[in-house]
Amino acid sequence: MARERWSGKLGVILAVAGSAIGLGNFLRFPGQAVQNGGGAFMIPYFVALLLLGLPLMWIEWTIGRFGGGFGHSTAPGMFHTLANKNRFVKYFGVIGIFGPIVIFVYYTYIESWLLGYSVFALRGLYNRCHDHASMTAFLDAYRGLTRNEYFSGLATAYAFFLITFAVNLGIVAFGIRRGIERVCRYALPVLFVMAVVLMVRVLTLGSPDPAHPENNVFSGLGFLWNPDWSKLWNGAAWERFLREPGLSPVRLAHLGAALNGRVWLAAAGQIFFTLSVGIGVILTYASYLSPRDDVALSGLTAASANEVAEVILGGSIVIPAAFAFFGPVAVLQSGSIFDLGFKTMPLVLQKLAFAPLFGFFWFALLFLAGITSSISLAQPAVAFLEDEFNLARKEAALVFGMVTFLLCHLVIFGLGAGVLDEFDFWGGTFGLVLFGTVETILFGWVFGMDRAWSELHIGSDITIPRFYRWIIRYVTPVFLLVILTAYLIQDGLPLLTLRNVPPERTLPILMTRIVLVLLFALLALLVWLAWRRKASPQGAV
Amino acid sequence: MTRAGWVFMLGTWLVILTMFVWALVRTFRTRG
Numbered sequence: 143m144a145r146e147r148w149s150g151k152l153g154v155i156l157a158v159a160g161s162a163i164g165l166g167n168f169l170r171f172p173g174q175a176v177q178n179g180g181g182a183f184m185i186p187y188f189v190a191l192l193l194l195g196l197p198l199m200w201i202e203w204t205i206g207r208f209g210g211g212f213g214h215s216t217a218p219g220m221f222h223t224l225a226n227k228n229r230f231v232k233y234f235g236v237i238g239i240f241g242p243i244v245i246f247v248y249y250t251y252i253e254s255w256l257l258g259y260s261v262f263a264l265r266g267l268y269n270r271c272h273d274h275a276s277m278t279a280f281l282d283a284y285r286g287l288t289r290n291e292y293f294s295g296l297a298t299a300y301a302f303f304l305i306t307f308a309v310n311l312g313i314v315a316f317g318i319r320r321g322i323e324r325v326c327r328y329a330l331p332v333l334f335v336m337a338v339v340l341m342v343r344v345l346t347l348g349s350p351d352p353a354h355p356e357n358n359v360f361s362g363l364g365f366l367w368n369p370d371w372s373k374l375w376n377g378a379a380w381e382r383f384l385r386e387p388g389l390s391p392v393r394l395a396h397l398g399a400a401l402n403g404r405v406w407l408a409a410a411g412q413i414f415f416t417l418s419v420g421i422g423v424i425l426t427y428a429s430y431l432s433p434r435d436d437v438a439l440s441g442l443t444a445a446s447a448n449e450v451a452e453v454i455l456g457g458s459i460v461i462p463a464a465f466a467f468f469g470p471v472a473v474l475q476s477g478s479i480f481d482l483g484f485k486t487m488p489l490v491l492q493k494l495a496f497a498p499l500f501g502f503f504w505f506a507l508l509f510l511a512g513i514t515s516s517i518s519l520a521q522p523a524v525a526f527l528e529d530e531f532n533l534a535r536k537e538a539a540l541v542f543g544m545v546t547f548l549l550c551h552l553v554i555f556g557l558g559a560g561v562l563d564e565f566d567f568w569g570g571t572f573g574l575v576l577f578g579t580v581e582t583i584l585f586g587w588v589f590g591m592d593r594a595w596s597e598l599h600i601g602s603d604i605t606i607p608r609f610y611r612w613i614i615r616y617v618t619p620v621f622l623l624v625i626l627t628a629y630l631i632q633d634g635l636p637l638l639t640l641r642n643v644p645p646e647r648t649l650p651i652l653m654t655r656i657v658l659v660l661l662f663a664l665l666a667l668l669v670w671l672a673w674r675r676k677a678s679p680q681g682a683v
Numbered sequence: 684m685t686r687a688g689w690v691f692m693l694g695t696w697l698v699i700l701t702m703f704v705w706a707l708v709r710t711f712r713t714r715g
Contacts, residue, residue: 151710151713152710152711155710181688181691184691184695188695360684361684363684363688363692364684364685364688366692367684367688367689367691367692367695368684368685368687368688368691369687369688369691436713439706439709439710439713440710442702442706443703443706443707443709443710446699446702446703446706447703447707449699449702449703450699450700450703453695453696453699454696454699454700603709603710603713604709
C-alpha cells in the first residue's frame with residue numbers, strides 16, 4: 143500500500159501549526175501566566191522556547207521524516223530504526239501513542255464544551271449569569287456536577303460531545319490530505335481572523351468602568367509584560383542553600399526555591415503543551431514527508447506561527463479583557479484556565495455591543511483551535527494500526543474510535559472525581575517530558591550528533607546556527623532531565639502517593655490509574671505482536 | 684505598564700512577527 147503524502151510543504155506546515163495552535167495558546171497560556179506572576183513567567187517561557195521548544199521541534203520533524211522513510215509513522219518503529227533495531231527501545235516509543243490517546247480523550251470532551259458554549263453564546267443562554275458565581279453554577283450544571291435552573295443533567299453536554307467526537311473521527315477517517323490537511327487549510331486562516339478581531343476589540347476597551355480608571359487593558363498588558371526579575375530569585379532561599387551541607391533533598395529544595403523552580407517548570411510545561419512537542423504527533427505528521435523535503439524551515443515556520451498565536455494573540459485577549467473589567471485582585475483569584483475561558487471571558491463579552499457575536503467568536507475560535515489539535519492527537523494511534531497491522535484507514539479509525547469512546551466516558555462521568563486531572567498529568571504533563579527526554583537522548587546520543595545534524599539538514603531550505611548542535615546534544619537533555627526530576631519530586635511523588643486527595647476520590651483515581659496502566663500494557667503488547675508478525679515469514683508481506 | 688514593559692512587549696512582538704513573516708516568505712519562495 144502506497145504511503146500517504148501531504149500535498150505540499152504548506153500543507154504539512156498548516157497541519158503542524160494547527161496541531162500546535164490549540165487551547166494551550168488562548169486558554170492555558172494566559173492561565174499559566176496569571177498563576178505564575180505574569181512578567182516573571184515570560185522570561186523562563188522564552189528561555190524554554192529557545193532551549194527546549196525549537197530543538198525538540200527540529201528533533202521531532204527530523205525523526206519523523208527519517209522514520210517515514212522506513213515506513214513507520216509512529217514512535218515505536220522510529221525509535222527501533224534510530225537505535226539500530228535495539229529490541230527494547232521500541233517500547234519507549236509506546237509513550238508516543240499512549241500520550242496522544244490519553245490527551246485526545248479529555249481534550250475532545252473539553253472541545254465539546256466549546257462547541258456547546260458557541261451555540262449558547264448565539265442563543266444568549268448564559269445571559270442570565272451576571273457574576274462569577276452564577277457562571278460557575280452554569281458551567282457546573284452543564285458538566286453534570288450539579289443540577290440547577292440551567293441544566294438538569296448531562297444530556298446537553300453529552301449531545302455536544304457526540305457531535306464533536308464524530309466530527310473528529312470523520313476528519314481522521316478521510317485521511318491525511320483529504321481530511322486533516324483540508325480542515326487545517328480552512329480552519330487556521332479563519333481562526334487567525336477571529337483572534338485578530340477579538341484582540342482589536344479587547345485592546346480598544348480602554349477603561350470600561352469610569353469609577354475604576356485603574357482597571358484598564360494596559361494594566362493587564364503590564365501584568366504580563368513588565369519584567370519581574372525579583373520573582374525569579376529568592377535571596378533568602380539561596381542563603382539557606384549555601385549553608386546546608388552535602389547534596390540532600392532539603393538542600394535541593396532550597397535551590398529550587400532560590401531559583402523559583404515552580405515558575406520554570408510551569409514555563410517549560412507550557413512550551414511542551416503549546417508546541418505539541420513530546421507528544422508524538424509531530425513525528426507522525428512529519429513521517430508523511432518525502433525523504434528530501436525540508437524540515438528545518440518548516441519546523442521553524444510552524445513554531446513561529448504558534449508563537450504569534452500564543453504570545454501576540456493569546457496574550458492580548460483574556461488577560462487585558464479580564465483586568466479591564468474585573469481588576470487585578472479578581473483575576474488573580476480566578477486564574478485557572480476554565481475560570482478564565484468559561485467564566486471570566488463570557489462575562490466580559492456580555493458587556494460589549496454585539497455580545498452574542500463576540501461570544502460566538504470566542505468559543506468558535508477555541509473550538510477551531512481545539513479541533514485542529516485533537517485530530518492530530520488521533521493520528522498516531524490510527525497510523526500505528528495502519529502501518530504495523532495493515533488495517534485500512536477507515537478500519538483503523540473505527541478501532542481507535544471504539545477504544546477512545548469508551549475511555550471518554552471515564553472522563554465524562556468521573557469529572558467530579560478528578561479523572562480528567564489524572565489523565566492530564568500522566569498523558570499531558572509527565573508523559574510529554576518523559577517522551578521528550580527519551581527522543582532527545584536517542585537523537586543526539588544514540589543516533590549520534592553528526593548523523594543527526596546531517597539528517598536534519600537534508601533538503602533543508604535554511605542552515606540552523608551551529609550552536610544549536612551543542613544545545614541539542616547537551617543543553618536540551620540536561621534541561622529535560624532536571625525538569626523530569628523536579629516533576630517527580632514536586633508533583634509526581636505527592637500525586638503517586640495520593641497525598642492531598644480526599645478519601646472519596648481515592649477509589650476513582652486508583653481505578654483511572656489501573657485503566658491507564660492497562661492501556662499502556664495493551665499498546666506495548668500490540669508493539670510486541672507487530673514485531674513478531676514482521677519477524678514471521680507470513681507477516682512480512 | 685512600565686516603559687520596560689512596553690519595550691519588552693513590543694520588542695518581543697517584533698521579533699516573533701519578523702521570524703514568522705521571514706519563515707513564511709522563505710517557505711513560499713522555495714515552495715515544493
